[in-house]
Amino acid sequence: MESTNQSNRNNGAAIKAHLVKIIQENSLLAEAIDYHYFGELIRNINKASAIFLIASGRSGFAMRSVAMRLMHLGLRVYFVGETTTPAIQKGDLLWAASGSGTTSTIVKAAQKAKQVGARVIAMTTNVSSSLAGLADVHMLIPAAEKKDHNGAKSIQYAGSLFEQAVLLLGDAIFTELWKLYGTPAEELWKRHANME
Numbered sequence: 416m417e418s419t420n421q422s423n424r425n426n427g428a429a430i431k432a433h434l435v436k437i438i439q440e441n442s443l444l445a446e447a448i449d450y451h452y453f454g455e456l457i458r459n460i461n462k463a464s465a466i467f468l469i470a471s472g473r474s475g476f477a478m479r480s481v482a483m484r485l486m487h488l489g490l491r492v493y494f495v496g497e498t499t500t501p502a503i504q505k506g507d508l509l510w511a512a513s514g515s516g517t518t519s520t521i522v523k524a525a526q527k528a529k530q531v532g533a534r535v536i537a538m539t540t541n542v543s544s545s546l547a548g549l550a551d552v553h554m555l556i557p558a559a560e561k562k563d564h565n566g567a568k569s570i571q572y573a574g575s576l577f578e579q580a581v582l583l584l585g586d587a588i589f590t591e592l593w594k595l596y597g598t599p600a601e602e603l604w605k606r607h608a609n610m611e
């Protein structure tokens with residue numbers, strides 16, 4: 416029978432191999448994205464009175480991280496669904512992330528944003544989705560959608576690759592904005608939560 420030590424070594428080696436593959440998938444995805452519309456996102460962020468971020472589930476965790484970084488930059492940013500998030504208005508921006516592009520709360524939020532005259536920018540894996548159709552700007556992330564169970568686009572479960580891309584792209588977008596604003600890291604840090 417396999418010893419516990421041998422079994423730990425086998426599991427550890429397998430986990431390392433999965434991690435390497437996950438990083439490779441993210442690198443390949445980074446090459447496959449058409450970045451043309453990301454400039455539009457930067458322009459829309461810069462002219463928005465307030466920026467509203469929305470995403471559900473794991474995509475939501477990633478977008479909450481992006482919202483924190485926009486707050487560090489001094490932007491007026493809200494995450495949709497929080498009790499203190501106000502009404503979206505004309506002149507505001509809704510930045511939505513949904514791998515499927517069909518999650519109902521997100522589609523409804525995009526409809527509301529359009530109704531009041533706010534701009535909508537969407538990240539999805541599906542150019543034919545309702546959310547992509549509603550968006551003023553659609554940023555296609557050609558990752559696996561959460562119900563793509565055939566493993567062709569990713570070895571990972573469900574929408575994991577998309578959700579990772581939201582976090583990584585969010586950090587890349589933040590880095591570009593930070594570079595453009597030229598604010599020292601110490602200034603940004605003063606805005607970080609001091610009641611953690």
Ligand SMILES: O=C([C@H](O)CO)[C@H](O)[C@H](O)COP(=O)(O)O
Nearest residue numbers: 472473474513514515518573574
């Ligand atoms: O949490 C999620 C699920 O585990 C799929 O990997 C999704 O992020 C959540 O279901 C929202 O879906 P999308 O709007 O399609 O991103």
